Amino acid sequence: MPPEVALAIFLLPFLSFVVIAFVIRPFLNNRPQLSGYVTIASIGISLLLSLWVLVEVIKSPGHELSMPDYQWLAIGDTAIHIGVTLDALAAVMLIVVTSVSLLVQVYSQGYMRGDPGYPRYFAFMSLFTCSMLGLVLADNLLFLYLFWEGVGLCSYLLIGFWFHKPEAARAATKAFVVTRLGDFGFLAAILFLYAKTGTFDIAELYVLAPALLSATALTWAAIGVFSGAVGKSAQFPLHTWLPDAMEGPTPVSALIHAATMVAAGVYLVARMFPVFASSTEAITTVAIIGGFTAIFAASMGLVMNDIKRVLAYSTISQLGYMMLGLGAVGVAVAGGVLEPEHGLMLGVAVGIFHLFNHAFFKALLFLGAGSVNHATGTFDMREMGGLRKAMPWTYLTFLIASLSIAGIWPLSGFWSKEGILAHAWESTPILFYLAMITVFMTAFYMFRVVFLTFGGEYRGQSEGSHGLHESPLVMIAPMVLLAILSVVSGWLPISELLGGESHSFFGALASPLAWASLILAGLGILLAYAIYSKKWLSAESLRQRFAPLYTLFSRKYWLDELYESVFVVRILIDGLFAAFHWFDDRVVDGVVNGVAGGTVAAGRGIRRAQTGQLQAYGLAIFIGILVIVACLFIFD
Amino acid sequence: MAIALEHFLILSAILFSIGLYGVLAKRNAVAILMSIELMLNAVNIALVAFWRYVAPTLLTGQVFVIFIMVVAAAEVAVGLAIIIAIYRSRETVDAEQIDLMKW
Numbered sequence: 001m002p003p004e005v006a007l008a009i010f011l012l013p014f015l016s017f018v019v020i021a022f023v024i025r026p027f028l029n030n031r032p033q034l035s036g037y038v039t040i041a042s043i044g045i046s047l048l049l050s051l052w053v054l055v056e057v058i059k060s061p062g063h064e065l066s067m068p069d070y071q072w073l074a075i076g077d078t079a080i081h082i083g084v085t086l087d088a089l090a091a092v093m094l095i096v097v098t099s100v101s102l103l104v105q106v107y108s109q110g111y112m113r114g115d116p117g118y119p120r121y122f123a124f125m126s127l128f129t130c131s132m133l134g135l136v137l138a139d140n141l142l143f144l145y146l147f148w149e150g151v152g153l154c155s156y157l158l159i160g161f162w163f164h165k166p167e168a169a170r171a172a173t174k175a176f177v178v179t180r181l182g183d184f185g186f187l188a189a190i191l192f193l194y195a196k197t198g199t200f201d202i203a204e205l206y207v208l209a210p211a212l213l214s215a216t217a218l219t220w221a222a223i224g225v226f227s228g229a230v231g232k233s234a235q236f237p238l239h240t241w242l243p244d245a246m247e248g249p250t251p252v253s254a255l256i257h258a259a260t261m262v263a264a265g266v267y268l269v270a271r272m273f274p275v276f277a278s279s280t281e282a283i284t285t286v287a288i289i290g291g292f293t294a295i296f297a298a299s300m301g302l303v304m305n306d307i308k309r310v311l312a313y314s315t316i317s318q319l320g321y322m323m324l325g326l327g328a329v330g331v332a333v334a335g336g337v338l339e340p341e342h343g344l345m346l347g348v349a350v351g352i353f354h355l356f357n358h359a360f361f362k363a364l365l366f367l368g369a370g371s372v373n374h375a376t377g378t379f380d381m382r383e384m385g386g387l388r389k390a391m392p393w394t395y396l397t398f399l400i401a402s403l404s405i406a407g408i409w410p411l412s413g414f415w416s417k418e419g420i421l422a423h424a425w426e427s428t429p430i431l432f433y434l435a436m437i438t439v440f441m442t443a444f445y446m447f448r449v450v451f452l453t454f455g456g457e458y459r460g461q462s463e464g465s466h467g468l469h470e471s472p473l474v475m476i477a478p479m480v481l482l483a484i485l486s487v488v489s490g491w492l493p494i495s496e497l498l499g500g501e502s503h504s505f506f507g508a509l510a511s512p513l514a515w516a517s518l519i520l521a522g523l524g525i526l527l528a529y530a531i532y533s534k535k536w537l538s539a540e541s542l543r544q545r546f547a548p549l550y551t552l553f554s555r556k557y558w559l560d561e562l563y564e565s566v567f568v569v570r571i572l573i574d575g576l577f578a579a580f581h582w583f584d585d586r587v588v589d590g591v592v593n594g595v596a597g598g599t600v601a602a603g604r605g606i607r608r609a610q611t612g613q614l615q616a617y618g619l620a621i622f623i624g625i626l627v628i629v630a631c632l633f634i635f636d
Numbered sequence: 637m638a639i640a641l642e643h644f645l646i647l648s649a650i651l652f653s654i655g656l657y658g659v660l661a662k663r664n665a666v667a668i669l670m671s672i673e674l675m676l677n678a679v680n681i682a683l684v685a686f687w688r689y690v691a692p693t694l695l696t697g698q699v700f701v702i703f704i705m706v707v708a709a710a711e712v713a714v715g716l717a718i719i720i721a722i723y724r725s726r727e728t729v730d731a732e733q734i735d736l737m738k739w
Binding site: 610611612613614615618619622 | 656659660661668731732734735736737738
C-alpha cells in the first residue's frame, strides 16, 4: 500500500473543506446541495481507503505498518518529524470516524435541508472529520495536539452553528473554554515530556518516558495528558460542557458524541497507554475518574426531560466506562498482575472496543432524536409520546440502539461492556460495583426515553398527531445502517485485532458476571416499563418520595452553579481578575501617572525661579560663571 | 615706575566690575545699557593692552576692538529702540517692572 493512501484519508476531507469554503460558498451559493455531495464523496472515499488500510493492517505481521517519516522543520539541533502511525488502534479508529461521519453527513442532507448555512455546515463538518482523522494518524504529540485543537475549534464552530441564538453562542463558548482547561494540562505535559526526553514521538516516549523520568514526574506528566482527555471526553469534573453542547444541530451532536471530539480523549489515553501503565497513581486516577463519571453522569441522566440531554449524560457515562476499562486493565499492569506485553494491548482493546461499539449506537440514538425532533419540533419528552405508530423506522432503530447501550445480549453493547466489567471486577472491585449500578441506571434511563417518546399517546400541543410523519429516506437509511452496525459491531473481531480477548457467541452467557449485568439491565428496563408505560408506579409520587435526590440530580449537583458562581465569579472575576485589575489600575497606571504627576509637580515648583526679572537671570549667569571658574581652579 | 600690562589689566578689571555691578544692580534700563557699554570698553582696554604687550606685530587685538565697537554701536541702537518701545507700552523703564516673561 503506498503511504500516500494514509495521507489521502485525512487530506480528502480537508480538500472538501477547501472546495466548499473557497469555491462553492462564494461562487455556487445558489446550489448549496453541491457542498453536501462534495463532503459525502470525500468522506466516502476516505472510508474506502480506511477499509483498505484496515485490511493491510490485518494482513501485516504484528498488525502494524511502517510509514516513512518526514522532517518537518529543524530549529537548531531540534528536528521535528511528522509521520503517520498505522497500527490496529489507528485503523479501527479510522473506520469508526469515517463510517459514522459518512452516515451522519448523509443524514444531514435531510436534516439540514433549507438551512441558510448549509454550505458552511458541510465545510465545518469536513474540517471536523479531517481534524479527527489527523489526530488518529499523528505519530507524535505535537501533531496530535495540533489536530486536537482543530477538533476543539470545529466543535466550537458547530455547537455555535446557529450563533444568532444566544444559548448556542454561550454553549459554544462554554465547550471551548471548559475543554481549554484540560488542554492546558495536556500542553504542559507535552512540553514537560519533551524537555525531559527530547522527543515528541509517541513510540519513542513509550520507552523513554518511563526510563528517563522519576516516578513522581511520570505520574504528573501522565495526569497532565489525562487532563486533556478529561476535558475532551467530558469526564468529571470538566463534563459540564457536553450537555450544553446540545444547542448545535443534532447531527453535529451525533458526530461529537460518537466518532469525533469525545472519542479523542479516550483515544489519547489508549494511544499513551504504555506511559499511563508505567505509573500506578496515574492509571488509578484514570480508573477512578472513569468509574465515578460513569455513575455520576448516569444519575443525572435519570431525571432529564430533554431527550438530547439524557443522551448527553449517557455519553458521559459511557465514556466513563471506556476510561474505567482502560484504567482497570492498566492498574493490573502497573500492579504486576498482568504481563506488560499482553496487558498493554488488552487495556487498549477493552477501552477501544467499547468506543467502537458505542460510536454506532450513540450516533444512532442522536440521529433518532433528530428524527423525532424533525417530526415534533421539540426535544422535550413531555411533549412527545405515541410516536411508534407515526415513525415505525425511527422507533425500531432507536429501540435497537437502546437495547445495545443497555448491554442486552447479543447486541454490541453487551460484548464490550462485559469486557470492562470483567476487568474492573478483577482489579478495582469498588469501581466494579459502581459500574454495575450504572448498568441498571443506563437501562432505566434509556427505556424511560423509549417509553416516554414512543409509547403511550401523543401529548404535544403544537400540532395534532396527524401532523406527525416519518422522516425522509435520506435520514432513515443511515439510521437503518447504523442499527445493523449496532447489532453486529460487537461480533466483529475488533478486540482480537487490538490484541484483546476473543468472545464466543454463546460462551459469554456461561459467566455469572454476564448474567448479573443482564439481570440488572433487565430490572432497569422493567422499572422503566412499570413507571412510564404501565404506570403501575407513579413517576410523580416517586419524585416526591425521593425529592432531595431528584432535586440533586435535576439540578446537576449544582455543579454549573458551583462553577459559575464560585469558580468563575468568585475566584476568577472577583478574585483573580479583580487583582489583575487592581494591579493594572494601581501599579501599571500608577507608574505612568506617577511619572507624569511628578513631572507636573516638579515643574510647578521650579517655575517659581522664572521671575521674569532680567537682572535675576544676569545674577544667575554671573554666579554660574564664578562656579565654573572656581571649579577650573580647584580641579585643575 | 613704568606702566606695565598689569596696570592696564587692573583698570580693565575695575571697569568691568563696575559695569557688571551696574548691569545687576541698576533699575533704570538705560543705565543698564550704559553699564554694558562700560563692560565692553573694559574688554577693549584689555584687548589693546594685550596687543601692545604680548603680540605687537599682529593686528588681531586691534581688529577685535574695532569689531566690538561696531557691534556695541549696533547693540546700543537696538537696545535703546527696545527700551523706547517698552516705555511707550508700559510707561516705565524700571527693569524690575518689566516682567512679562514671568511664570
